Amino acid sequence: MDPSVNPCDNFYKFTCGQFLNSTFTRPDKKTADWKSDMYEEIVTRLGGLLNSKISENEIELFRQTKQLYRQCLDRIVMGDNWNSTDIDWVKTPGIFGYVKDKVLGGYFLSLGLETYTNNPSRTFLEILSMFRSYQNKFPVKNFTDYSDDSLYYNFLIKYAVKLGAEKDRAKIEIMEAMKFESDLLNISLLAFYVDETNESNPQNFMTIDEMMKQWATIERLTYINSVFSMVSDTKKINKNETVIVNYPTFITNFEKLMSSTPKRVLINYAFAQIIINLIELTNHRAYIFSEPDQLKMKNKNDWRDCVKQTVKNLPEIVTALYVRNFIGDDAKLEAMNITSNIKKELIKTINEIKWLDVESRNNASHKILSAKAKIGYPNLYRNDKDITEFFRDLELGESTYFHNLWKIYRFNAAFILRGMRDKDDYFGTWIPIWGSLYTVNAFYKPFENVFTVSPNYLQRSAIDKRQPSYMNYDGIGSVIGHELTHIIDTFEKFINEDRITKDLLTKTSAENFKKRVDCIIDQYNNYTVEGTNINLNGRLSRKENIAEYVGLNYTPSQMFWISYASIECTLTHPDYLIDELKTDEHAPNQYRVLGSLSNIPEFSKDFNCHPGSPMNPKTKCTIW
Numbered sequence: 001m002d003p004s005v006n007p008c009d010n011f012y013k014f015t016c017g018q019f020l021n022s023t024f025t026r027p028d029k030k031t032a033d034w035k036s037d038m039y040e041e042i043v044t045r046l047g048g049l050l051n052s053k054i055s056e057n058e059i060e061l062f063r064q065t066k067q068l069y070r071q072c073l074d075r076i077v078m079g080d081n082w083n084s085t086d087i088d089w090v091k092t093p094g095i096f097g098y099v100k101d102k103v104l105g106g107y108f109l110s111l112g113l114e115t116y117t118n119n120p121s122r123t124f125l126e127i128l129s130m131f132r133s134y135q136n137k138f139p140v141k142n143f144t145d146y147s148d149d150s151l152y153y154n155f156l157i158k159y160a161v162k163l164g165a166e167k168d169r170a171k172i173e174i175m176e177a178m179k180f181e182s183d184l185l186n187i188s189l190l191a192f193y194v195d196e197t198n199e200s201n202p203q204n205f206m207t208i209d210e211m212m213k214q215w216a217t218i219e220r221l222t223y224i225n226s227v228f229s230m231v232s233d234t235k236k237i238n239k240n241e242t243v244i245v246n247y248p249t250f251i252t253n254f255e256k257l258m259s260s261t262p263k264r265v266l267i268n269y270a271f272a273q274i275i276i277n278l279i280e281l282t283n284h285r286a287y288i289f290s291e292p293d294q295l296k297m298k299n300k301n302d303w304r305d306c307v308k309q310t311v312k313n314l315p316e317i318v319t320a321l322y323v324r325n326f327i328g329d330d331a332k333l334e335a336m337n338i339t340s341n342i343k344k345e346l347i348k349t350i351n352e353i354k355w356l357d358v359e360s361r362n363n364a365s366h367k368i369l370s371a372k373a374k375i376g377y378p379n380l381y382r383n384d385k386d387i388t389e390f391f392r393d394l395e396l397g398e399s400t401y402f403h404n405l406w407k408i409y410r411f412n413a414a415f416i417l418r419g420m421r422d423k424d425d426y427f428g429t430w431i432p433i434w435g436s437l438y439t440v441n442a443f444y445k446p447f448e449n450v451f452t453v454s455p456n457y458l459q460r461s462a463i464d465k466r467q468p469s470y471m472n473y474d475g476i477g478s479v480i481g482h483e484l485t486h487i488i489d490t491f492e493k494f495i496n497e498d499r500i501t502k503d504l505l506t507k508t509s510a511e512n513f514k515k516r517v518d519c520i521i522d523q524y525n526n527y528t529v530e531g532t533n534i535n536l537n538g539r540l541s542r543k544e545n546i547a548e549y550v551g552l553n554y555t556p557s558q559m560f561w562i563s564y565a566s567i568e569c570t571l572t573h574p575d576y577l578i579d580e581l582k583t584d585e586h587a588p589n590q591y592r593v594l595g596s597l598s599n600i601p602e603f604s605k606d607f608n609c610h611p612g613s614p615m616n617p618k619t620k621c622t623i624w
Helices: 011-022 034-051 060-073 093-106 151-162 167-196 208-214 220-228 248-260 263-279 303-313 315-326 329-352 358-370 384-390 401-421 469-485 507-525 542-546 558-567 574-583 589-597 601-606
Strands: 031-033 110-116 119-128 204-207 242-245 372-375 442-445 450-453 570-572
Touching: 011 558, 011 570, 011 589, 031 034, 034 060, 034 303, 034 315, 060 303, 060 315, 060 384, 060 401, 151 167, 151 263, 167 248, 167 263, 204 208, 208 242, 303 315, 315 384, 329 358, 329 372, 329 469, 442 469, 450 469, 469 558, 507 589, 558 589, 558 601, 570 574
Parallel strands: 119 242, 372 450
Antiparallel strands: 031 570, 110 119, 204 242, 442 450
């Protein structure tokens, strides 16, 4: 805290001032906050677990996971002497499969998965945009930095030459490929703004045949089937398959970009991405830059990198191992109780809103009540029999690190294909994974009406039965309340199991809601981010901002507000701040705190903020 700051002027700096003044961010880290500290603790714990003695008393899955970690530490597939003659790209199934999966899975288009609210066993493919690119792994100042002196460009030149390319020619062709990548990211960003901020734009369900008619030059069916061809030559996806197109603006512009780009440029772009993914599997010498004027990559053969790779490749198994050793069931039970209580209060609040008519209140209350919570981890993470049964088709052995990864990719692809065809009880439980051990995050999936809280929120920083209950409500409770509010944050249309779109609000209630949303959009549009001349995009972040306006509408002690704000104390590296302002739906934490608390009368009362002060404006935005 910084007591020199008047809490009525800037409550965020009052609460977080000492942290902001005494904390720094590393060049390779975007932010510094309590989540960063937790991340370091988790990595250390995982390193100890994965490096621990392989015991015959463990189930085979845990033994295989530890062995995969050891293979990662000992990987010597490539190094500084790597050249194009070392690898037969077509005949080596491990490498070919790895490359094939990566190219088809996300270099041009990404394929995702989605389910219906009332039929979670039925899964649909999503056609997604390329919103981020692999050069984000490098500490460039801006993800659109494609200049010929950028670290990304020089990295690609370095390894193209190692593979036998002529340097001058490589410079030209790689720059062309980078220009294509820049265009690809720009149309992704444009689609995000257009489609994500268009409140009248619903999820687009259509068959592949309908897609092919609307965007005739893109052969969707061949593309999608080629993704799964590594698994089965008999199970095919046909043109009658229903898919979800979340970003139609992207598909339209993508079609134009692909038709106007020479095939050689497309191949070079894909090959550049292949290089980056293959480099992940090399020993650390391949990562080091010798030029003194460039940033050196960290030692990629160290145990930290192998922890990350193991979590990435076997997330469910590693999470189960971690949960059994470091997370107790009591934390999960407490979080579920908090969820139940917040649901009741949210429904109570909805039923007291006078600008909502009876039909709209009933619809919203029903949706909140029926929402499912996935807190931390499924119970079967603690059940040897269930985990073993789920991974019955995955057999890792004493083969190379490459070949074991290939087996994992085949298993995942087969599982996805099976989930699209069969009503598999495991599917809704395991895919997508509830939350990565590498993130402290929560999210809401509208089609399923399910919100997920990652297992890391069940640790002491966010919940602890030994501390006052209000601190747990400020910690994990604020996260749960935020995600529950996403159920109704824009009162969007919802789709039932018969693919019928239904309005959550009546016309009159929808008009009343829009007026209140516009107030919040205008409020956040007027915030100028410190250190820049950029104002927040209130429309882009409107859903996240609305979700901050619930759960705090009752009079607590001052410590309640301080505890809430302290969870949001974050320092963002300047090199990443501009990009986040352009692309992140979440406003920076400072403005999430200022924006929400300045609209709550109870906060102003508890801190005696005079009317008209920054934290007690005369004009307030209210939703609930």
